[in-house]
Amino acid sequence: MKTLTTDVAIIGSGTAGLNALREVEKAGLSWLLIESGEYGTMCARTGCMPSKLLIAAAEVSHTIDHADVFGIHAKDKTINAQSVFERVRSERDRFAGFVVKSTQARPEEFRIKGHAKFIDNNTLQVDDHTIINAQSIVIATGSEPFIPPAFNKIKDDLLINDDVFELQEFPRTLAVIGTGIIGLELGQSLHRLGVETTFFSRSDQLSALTDPVVHSKAREVLSKELNFVFNSNITHADKSSSGIHLKWRDANDTEHSQLFDKILISTGRKSTLQHLNLEAVGLTNEQVRQEWNEQTAQVGDLPIFVAGDAAGHRQILHEASDEGRIAGKNAALYPNTIAQVRRTPLAITFTDPQMALVGKTYSELQPKNIEVGEASYDDQGRARVMNQHRGIIRIYANKTDCTLVGAELFSPRAENLAHLLAWAVQQKMTIQQALEMPVYHPVLEEGVRTALRDVMNKLKLTGNCRSIDLADAPGE
Amino acid sequence: MKTLTTDVAIIGSGTAGLNALREVEKAGLSWLLIESGEYGTMCARTGCMPSKLLIAAAEVSHTIDHADVFGIHAKDKTINAQSVFERVRSERDRFAGFVVKSTQARPEEFRIKGHAKFIDNNTLQVDDHTIINAQSIVIATGSEPFIPPAFNKIKDDLLINDDVFELQEFPRTLAVIGTGIIGLELGQSLHRLGVETTFFSRSDQLSALTDPVVHSKAREVLSKELNFVFNSNITHADKSSSGIHLKWRDANDTEHSQLFDKILISTGRKSTLQHLNLEAVGLTNEQVRQEWNEQTAQVGDLPIFVAGDAAGHRQILHEASDEGRIAGKNAALYPNTIAQVRRTPLAITFTDPQMALVGKTYSELQPKNIEVGEASYDDQGRARVMNQHRGIIRIYANKTDCTLVGAELFSPRAENLAHLLAWAVQQKMTIQQALEMPVYHPVLEEGVRTALRDVMNKLKLTGNCRSIDLADAPGE
Numbered sequence: 001m002k003t004l005t006t007d008v009a010i011i012g013s014g015t016a017g018l019n020a021l022r023e024v025e026k027a028g029l030s031w032l033l034i035e036s037g038e039y040g041t042m043c044a045r046t047g048c049m050p051s052k053l054l055i056a057a058a059e060v061s062h063t064i065d066h067a068d069v070f071g072i073h074a075k076d077k078t079i080n081a082q083s084v085f086e087r088v089r090s091e092r093d094r095f096a097g098f099v100v101k102s103t104q105a106r107p108e109e110f111r112i113k114g115h116a117k118f119i120d121n122n123t124l125q126v127d128d129h130t131i132i133n134a135q136s137i138v139i140a141t142g143s144e145p146f147i148p149p150a151f152n153k154i155k156d157d158l159l160i161n162d163d164v165f166e167l168q169e170f171p172r173t174l175a176v177i178g179t180g181i182i183g184l185e186l187g188q189s190l191h192r193l194g195v196e197t198t199f200f201s202r203s204d205q206l207s208a209l210t211d212p213v214v215h216s217k218a219r220e221v222l223s224k225e226l227n228f229v230f231n232s233n234i235t236h237a238d239k240s241s242s243g244i245h246l247k248w249r250d251a252n253d254t255e256h257s258q259l260f261d262k263i264l265i266s267t268g269r270k271s272t273l274q275h276l277n278l279e280a281v282g283l284t285n286e287q288v289r290q291e292w293n294e295q296t297a298q299v300g301d302l303p304i305f306v307a308g309d310a311a312g313h314r315q316i317l318h319e320a321s322d323e324g325r326i327a328g329k330n331a332a333l334y335p336n337t338i339a340q341v342r343r344t345p346l347a348i349t350f351t352d353p354q355m356a357l358v359g360k361t362y363s364e365l366q367p368k369n370i371e372v373g374e375a376s377y378d379d380q381g382r383a384r385v386m387n388q389h390r391g392i393i394r395i396y397a398n399k400t401d402c403t404l405v406g407a408e409l410f411s412p413r414a415e416n417l418a419h420l421l422a423w424a425v426q427q428k429m430t431i432q433q434a435l436e437m438p439v440y441h442p443v444l445e446e447g448v449r450t451a452l453r454d455v456m457n458k459l460k461l462t463g464n465c466r467s468i469d470l471a472d473a474p475g476e
Numbered sequence: 477m478k479t480l481t482t483d484v485a486i487i488g489s490g491t492a493g494l495n496a497l498r499e500v501e502k503a504g505l506s507w508l509l510i511e512s513g514e515y516g517t518m519c520a521r522t523g524c525m526p527s528k529l530l531i532a533a534a535e536v537s538h539t540i541d542h543a544d545v546f547g548i549h550a551k552d553k554t555i556n557a558q559s560v561f562e563r564v565r566s567e568r569d570r571f572a573g574f575v576v577k578s579t580q581a582r583p584e585e586f587r588i589k590g591h592a593k594f595i596d597n598n599t600l601q602v603d604d605h606t607i608i609n610a611q612s613i614v615i616a617t618g619s620e621p622f623i624p625p626a627f628n629k630i631k632d633d634l635l636i637n638d639d640v641f642e643l644q645e646f647p648r649t650l651a652v653i654g655t656g657i658i659g660l661e662l663g664q665s666l667h668r669l670g671v672e673t674t675f676f677s678r679s680d681q682l683s684a685l686t687d688p689v690v691h692s693k694a695r696e697v698l699s700k701e702l703n704f705v706f707n708s709n710i711t712h713a714d715k716s717s718s719g720i721h722l723k724w725r726d727a728n729d730t731e732h733s734q735l736f737d738k739i740l741i742s743t744g745r746k747s748t749l750q751h752l753n754l755e756a757v758g759l760t761n762e763q764v765r766q767e768w769n770e771q772t773a774q775v776g777d778l779p780i781f782v783a784g785d786a787a788g789h790r791q792i793l794h795e796a797s798d799e800g801r802i803a804g805k806n807a808a809l810y811p812n813t814i815a816q817v818r819r820t821p822l823a824i825t826f827t828d829p830q831m832a833l834v835g836k837t838y839s840e841l842q843p844k845n846i847e848v849g850e851a852s853y854d855d856q857g858r859a860r861v862m863n864q865h866r867g868i869i870r871i872y873a874n875k876t877d878c879t880l881v882g883a884e885l886f887s888p889r890a891e892n893l894a895h896l897l898a899w900a901v902q903q904k905m906t907i908q909q910a911l912e913m914p915v916y917h918p919v920l921e922e923g924v925r926t927a928l929r930d931v932m933n934k935l936k937l938t939g940n941c942r943s944i945d946l947a948d949a950p951g952e
Contacts, residue, residue: 048918052861057546063539063551070533071559074540075551083547091860317917343914384567385528416892419921423896423913437899438819441654441793442524445895 004112006032008331009124009134011116013103013350014041015317016308017140019324021106027332032134035125036115042142042309043317044096046162047080051185053088055342055350058189062352065192068438069387079193082279088165117277121302131327136303136331139276140324143269148177150234151265153160158238159264161186171194171261175246177234181207181349183266184222188351190264191226192221193310198258200248204230207349210363210451211372211408217353217392232256237263271312294341297327305331316347344426348415353377353391356418359406359425360396370405373431373455375447377411382442388412395421395451402465407451413444419447430465431456474475478606480588484509484807485600487592487752489579490517490699492784493616495800496583496807503808508610512591514728515579518618518785519793520543520572522638527661529564530641531826534665538828545863549749551641555669557645564641570746586704593753597778612807615752616800619745624653627741631716635661646671647737651722653710657683657825659742660698664827666740667702674734676724676786680706686839687884689850691824693868694831708732713739747788771815773803779951780843781807792823822900824891829853831865832894835882835901836872844870846881849907849931854889858918864888871897872929877880877910878906878941883927889920896921906941 007029010017017033018041024031032260064077066258103111114127124132139415145160146335159167164186172195176187179201191197206222209215222228231251240259247257281302283291289312291300297307307327308320321342330337349355362372375381377391398405407421424434431452439449459465484506495507499549500507505842519525540553579587590603600608618937621636635643640662652663655677667673682698707727714721716735723733725877730739735803749761761951765788767776773783781803784796798819806813825831853859853867866888874881883897900910907928915925934943 043917049857049861052858052918054863056863057548060539060543060546060548062534064543064548067536067540069563070536071556071561072533072553073556074537074538074553075550076552077550080547080549085547087545087547116597140559240641318915322919343912346914346916348916348919376775381525381571382528385525385532387532413889413892415916416889416896416921417920419919420892420896420899423899425907426913427909429903432782433903436819437795437902438822439895440824441519441797442528442892443824443891443895 001126003133004032004130005133006030007135008138008178008328009034009132010138011124012142012308012310013039014140014141014308014320015137016042016098016142016310016320016324016327018103019321020140020307023325023328024332027329028221029332032110032112032132033106034112034114034116034124034132036113039100040096041099044092044099046165048317049095050088050092050162050165052181052186052350053091055185056190057084057087057405058192059352061194062192066387081167084193085165085167085228093167103368115275117175118280121281121304136305136334138327138331139273139304139306140308140312140327141272141310143315145265146268146270147265148234148267151177151237151263152240153386154237154244157244157263159262161266164264172196173243173260174198174262174264175200175260176264176266178265178267179206179228180266180268182185183264184349184351186264186266188226197227198225199228200231200232200234201228202233206345206350207355209355209356209408209410210357210361214275214392214394214408214410221353221390222351230404232431267314269309271310293339294342295326296330296337297323298337303334314345314347333447344422346418346422348418350415353388353411354409354414356409357408358418358421359404361406362394362396365396365406369397369399371455371458372396373451373453373458375450375454378445380444380447381446382446383412385442386412393417393447393451395448395455397431397455397459398462399459400465402432402459402463403428404431410448411436411444417444417448420445431459477604479609480508480606480876482506482610483611483615484804485510485608486614486616487600488616488618488784488786488795489515490616490618490784492518492618492786492796492800492803493614494575494579495797496614496616496783496804498746499801499804500804501647502764503805505808508586508588508816509582510590510592512589512606516572517575520575522641524570524793526564526568526638527658528826529567530665531661533560533563534668535828538668539681540853542863545765557643561641567747568641574599591751594756597757597780612781612810614803614807615749615782615786616781616784616803617748617752617786619791620748621741622744622746623741624743625715626712627653627739630713630715631718633720633739635738635787637742637772648672649678649684649719649735649737650674650740651736651738652740652742654741654743655704656742656744659740660825662740662742666704671828673703674736675702675704676708676710677704677706678709683827683831683832684823684833685884685886686837687870688832690868690870690884690886697829697886698827698868741877745785745791747786749786769815771802772806772813772820773799774806779810790821790823795835820898822894822898824894826891829864829887830890831887832885832890834885834894834897835880837882838870838872838884841872845875846876847931847934848872849927849929849934851926852929856920858920858922860911861889861918864889869893869923869927871931873907873931873935875935875939876941877902878908878935878939880910881909887920893920893924896924907935
């Protein structure tokens, strides 16, 4: 057993870990980077990038299927599964390759391979080969898929995220377990690429939408295209020579069963804290999460910092990146820390139409404190032009000061509209100011303006800010 | 000859005129609306809407042509010209119909049909049937196409904007005269729908781009797809039984000639002021434009207000709408007026990739006062995913206060990125503040962040605002 001493030990070389590392380097301190698996971030290797590549292919397929509307006919569409996945894999490998290379370019002596476990606040043991003494420790071990117990028996036959991208051909039938972000993105894509897809959910929740109006519209629109089995409880999953046999109970406790070629598990990802022996520092995993400070990434006043999916705060790339930086900076400053204000929350689901959450979600707000502005995309001008006229957006304004505080979207290009709204929320823009901003014609952003006008009309009647001469806003 | 008296006479029932009318109504004054042609706005009838419909069809065709990249093959694409144009026309008629209906819903006695000419500051004559005395007059007569003299002989055989949308079949070959917004949008669309297209320009200017780096990238990318004859001077256009014969001289004064099935004239639109007999109020058209105030829409201190394309300020729908409101409000207030701050300029060309100008253009800025941040889209992550990785954006920051003052874009979805940037410019956002805003992954907005980081690095060295601790921006 070797013993090493360093200023900052970083467990995990994903997005959060690498960002932490850069901050430690900037501070001129020594570091050790511990990784138990392959180099390369989850996002590039198995998460955001490859899923967007599959979605891009699915969109092309969908465009061809609906070209008739525009007077264009392409009848003999064929999808070459091998080519589809080859593009996904080669682009993914290219993206991931940059990360791997930049990690491997760092001195080998500072990169330790193996599983780290805590011995005490300042000591880690890596496998059975190395003891590390560190002034402070950054935990950036990411998350791992949660697999429902009913599937334990057939674990090896399940598709879990990245397994999808290793396929050489499409399954004929696919059960998607879970209707969260990943399930919807991959499931809808595979459906549009010709896979007969069935979605199972214990509830009827789609992605992370909390606004009942937006959520109900999303269910209505997506149910026309996709086959959802909501409020179902999978009781058995067995493998046979003809496929995987699923049994489930519906909301009325009636049992059903069906055979599927493949099962995609997308029931969420859980933090990996439990593998780190945090009992050694006197904390349960639950306590670590409770004592974790999102503005310093520190756990209580310990020399321990958590960043990214391991923190379980917001499992989103740009948040992991921020948390890594915050953790690295403060691990270097320890015992001092600097609190850093977090960005306005922004979460996007790349379905079609897309979903997005901006700022405060509807569920986080008190109805009595806000007015809601609404705009339908079912008949929105530009959306009609593009034959993508489906959806709704709702924006939330604080009654006291007329500022925009949040929004939930289910619309074409919600990803772009959500950035516009998130920047406005972070700027504490009032609804009146937002209506003074330029909006071109014909664009999808005009729907945002419709929602702004809607909420302004309501604020006129009830808001404390009604004394402002709202009638003069040029957007009206 | 009938004589009518009113508070405000409005000449023109397009976007500017109708917005002026609403303000006059709000003020509770009487009005007369004079229209010499059909009801319905230029935008809905012949401008922005139908062109976007044609572009939408062209995008579908282009997607099918490039589906192979994604592993999807659709070999027997057929384009049914009649269906393409039928969709364009029926959607256009639907959009325009709303406007026509709402105009016709107003009392007929207040709607005068005919051409208006000034008799004096407060008097108009409409054709030979009506004299109108008004407290103030709003000119909202729009613009008309400019047709280069070489084409005078064959005027009736030219396609001019809306003529394109009346086609029943595609011409085999098309000469597009002019490489401004309309020429590029319609020309590229028709090219992608199978028309053999040649673009002629007296210069090598594309759309309104002024930044030489962005402009040169646009020329490079579009020249790979489209056939441009830059710096050419059309000398003759003659019709024969086999088509239209064009003769032109190139930059070296060498003469060329070619036969085309159709000619699309897109050499810009000019104000219609010259039809109004403004000499009667003692002003040349040039003087009207010089004495016109963009914040009040008033001409000097006369009871005359000009809005929209007639003003020749910015020929863009949302600007015409604003100017109409400003003109209507001030025509009602006359002799008082209220100056209204205009929105941040925003202009978009719906080519692929798109072009956009935001805030101050490069040509309006002094190089010594700004730093330029740049981001290429040739290898941008999300753009690669969508197989749309071509383009560049450049953003301009004021060296004195580090605010974002403008941008020029040539990129995928520039329309969306331009809104984000335009709202930031209008908010007087500093580069540091912009870098504190959330940016998701993987999105095209990450290119904007790259440009922001680029300009921040330059500001660190040279900006007066370098004392700010730029290193701490979370975007870095």
